[in-house]
Amino acid sequence: MKVRNGWLLLVAVVLVVGSVLVGSRREGAEFAGADGQAMEAVATIQPDYQPWFGFVWEPPPEIASGLFALQAALGAGILGYYLGFKRGQARDRRNRPDAGD
Amino acid sequence: MHITEGFLPPLHAAAWTAVSLPFVIAGAYRVNRLMRDQPQTKLLLAASGAFAFVISALKLPSLTGSCSHATGTGLGAILFGPSVMALLGTIVLVFQALLLAHGGLTTLGANVFAMAIVGPWVAYAVLRAGRGLRAPLAPSVFLAAMLGDLTTYLVTAGQLALAFPDPASGIAGSLIKFVGVFAPTQLPLAVVEGLLTVVVVNFLRQYSGDELQVLKFSPETLAAEARS
Numbered sequence: 001m002k003v004r005n006g007w008l009l010l011v012a013v014v015l016v017v018g019s020v021l022v023g024s025r026r027e028g029a030e031f032a033g034a035d036g037q038a039m040e041a042v043a044t045i046q047p048d049y050q051p052w053f054g055f056v057w058e059p060p061p062e063i064a065s066g067l068f069a070l071q072a073a074l075g076a077g078i079l080g081y082y083l084g085f086k087r088g089q090a091r092d093r094r095n096r097p098d099a100g101d
Numbered sequence: 102m103h104i105t106e107g108f109l110p111p112l113h114a115a116a117w118t119a120v121s122l123p124f125v126i127a128g129a130y131r132v133n134r135l136m137r138d139q140p141q142t143k144l145l146l147a148a149s150g151a152f153a154f155v156i157s158a159l160k161l162p163s164l165t166g167s168c169s170h171a172t173g174t175g176l177g178a179i180l181f182g183p184s185v186m187a188l189l190g191t192i193v194l195v196f197q198a199l200l201l202a203h204g205g206l207t208t209l210g211a212n213v214f215a216m217a218i219v220g221p222w223v224a225y226a227v228l229r230a231g232r233g234l235r236a237p238l239a240p241s242v243f244l245a246a247m248l249g250d251l252t253t254y255l256v257t258a259g260q261l262a263l264a265f266p267d268p269a270s271g272i273a274g275s276l277i278k279f280v281g282v283f284a285p286t287q288l289p290l291a292v293v294e295g296l297l298t299v300v301v302v303n304f305l306r307q308y309s310g311d312e313l314q315v316l317k318f319s320p321e322t323l324a325a326e327a328r329s
Contacts, residue, residue: 005300012296019162019289029166034254034286035103035203037167038261041282042108045265045275051107058202067200068158075155082148086308 190217
């Protein structure tokens, strides 16, 4: 299991890094967000469409990156806590001499 | 798959909100009952929500030279059933709409429908089908998470096509255009999401047997179910 998970993660990393390398060779590649591209497509289909509602609050760009990091950190923190907790629990079970299993 | 604030006409925005609301309420009810009946799975539920949080925060580059993000909703859907993710996915989307100017409140219903309802249901259905066919667990989990991710983006393309039919070629023409924007970017990212979901499930099978047992997720139980 250990080894296989390592390989799976390696494939995932290779895929992401490979994407950067292959993607940046493309003409005009600037890794724009697909969501934004879709909204541009809206503008080509219906040039006169005006968004009728604005953002409640839009963070300044520098702050936005921090908030994205916060979102990732919250997720990774809780996930990491869980994974570590379960590993510790399993180790405790193994080390208990009277463990039935 | 985030439709930007204000980018759905009011009627569409209201309709998608009306469609999604019952699912989110049912999800909240389900989470509540889970906490009461199976409190030992609380931490795993938090971890599943956290997985969606971190995965959907990462904008990953794609082969196409554009970037997008995975959804992370497949994991919770296959562990807890799809309805739970309606609530957890909505929390993610509200966070992004309010704090990150990503998605929006008027488009929340549509985005919830794509990411927190259809994606999880597809992931769940694919996993069940895989178990029914007695396919090995890891490939089933991979396909479930990957297809859940892809379908989320196809739903978004469909929602945009319905709202903005092409003047010449109609809804179908628009759909092709929007799918063309999302699908090539998303494909490699969906594969990454599938791989990461398998990694977490592998870990759970080794260390979280007790919780998987409670959730009737352990391979033995599912295999027995498929046989009967």
